[in-house]
Amino acid sequence: MPAPWSSFDVALVTASAFPECLPDERLLMDALAARGVKAGPVIWDDASVDWSHFRLALIRTAWDSDKRRDEFVAWAGRAGARCPLWNPPEVLRWNTHKGYLRELEARGVAVVPTAWLERGATVDVKALLAGRGWSDAVVKPAVSAGARDTLRVRGPGDIPAAQALVERVLPHKDMMVQPYQSSVEGYGERSLLFLGGEHTHAIKRQPALSGDPDYDATAAEPAPSAEDERAFARQVIAATGFELLYARVDVARDEAGGLRLMELEITEPNLFLRQGGPRAVERLADALVLKARAR
Template sequence: MTVSARIGIVVTDPDFYPPEDPDHDTAPLVAALRARGADAVAVIWHDASVDLATFDLLVIRAPWDYPDRLDEFRAWLDRAEAETRVRNAPALVRWNLDKRYLQQLAQAGVPVIPTAYCAGGTEARAAIAALTAQGATRVVVKPAMSAGARDTGLFDAADPAASALADRIVARGGIAMVQPEIAELSAGAEKALYAIDGHVSHAIAKGALLRSGGGFLGGVYQENPVPVEVTARERSFVDDVLRAVADVTGERIPLYARVDTVDSAAHGLVVVEVELIEPALNLHVAPHAVDAVADAVLRAAAEVTR
């Protein structure tokens, strides 16, 4: 498929990406789009000198500093939406910024990790106590608005550091999420399933990330993506999740999505997170997916250039 269109792949400053977590996706995607006749370039989202109206399509890919500049990012979404077409759709991105979307998906019938959403430290301590009464020995505490597992901790349920983290999240005006530990997650069994234009394209095993007592294994956030097969059950599960997203938001199926899952003894196959803003697609370990992503972007561009 070839389309003559000007396409911006939305990223941030190259110096932002840490050595242990670089942007592996933009270069091969831009190259694939150019090979198909598109005028594709990387666009730094917060560069005020960029004329967004000159693009037929902006594709949000790696603006990974947006949690540090959330108000600015929201304003950028408003401006970009007013000046051109953006995928994933800004309305979908705004919805996905707050992990309380998981509560909406659960209400729509999607299996998710049981979660208490706490607006105060007292609520968080009560949630931890309730999990302890149900037999949980360890808990996860994290903010409802974050990325890259920032301010996310795995703790013994009796560890005061768990409620202390919840207090810090709430003190900043956030919502603290309290969940039981999923043993399979701690063992590294999380699986990221990628869907491009609603079709599962590839999957990776992410490996364990959290160290008990708070912080990351190895001291920094670092995934170890390994390509894995996708089962028929998982494909069907992703289909169900994306249909629920569309039903809840009233938006079309996203151009790209990462559905993080774990198959747990306690809860079955459940959603950990649905990332619709800037999921790393890990194209360096799944190069066969580059064509699918590029073709999907071109189809989206063709819709606005007809």
């Protein structure tokens, strides 16, 4: 009996925890089908998959990649050698460690100030925060997603937990400490979406570390993007030096109202296609068809 993936022209790359397409991906599947291209979910670490079969593979819901980063990056190199992979393997390798923020800062991008903690180092969290003057801060691994092993330090009472987190994680992973951007609780964290090189939509997301007991990681609403935000996001993308099929630029405003890059999501971001509406879905489908035909 043929494998289910053998009928697909385009692989929508996912994780074993998400074997079926989620609502956004179903919208994309329908748009591609209307263009004569059949797409469907394919699990990235399924050893039975022949990646040379596909005209193109699109990373979508491979949401275990941070837990298995080395394995995921190695897979991307192998799969990308057999079919066009978007975004490309070199992008995934670069973007799956938050050290990319350091590189973008060196290229002139304003990022959230960051103290970088090297794996295996010994760090006194209390002294670090005092030295930086950060009374409200976030501690997290440099390879992470979904706020895993992430802690907000609101004051002295949270320092013992932060120290324990660093002592547990830092022997195995690089870490980072940043001042909490309080603007995300009012103006909000804004995500600007670029599909096929075009700015298609923007959304306002709930702050993950606000302490709101009703926090929903999937909650987002369409939001207008200011001209300075769009220009800033384009600067970020240009600074990568990569050709990107999709990008999500997450920004916040600092205390002076200036824009700061929080994250550049170019591996497996939620693209919020439902919030973006038909224009976003159609733009991504058109870009995919062009890439698939270019093979």
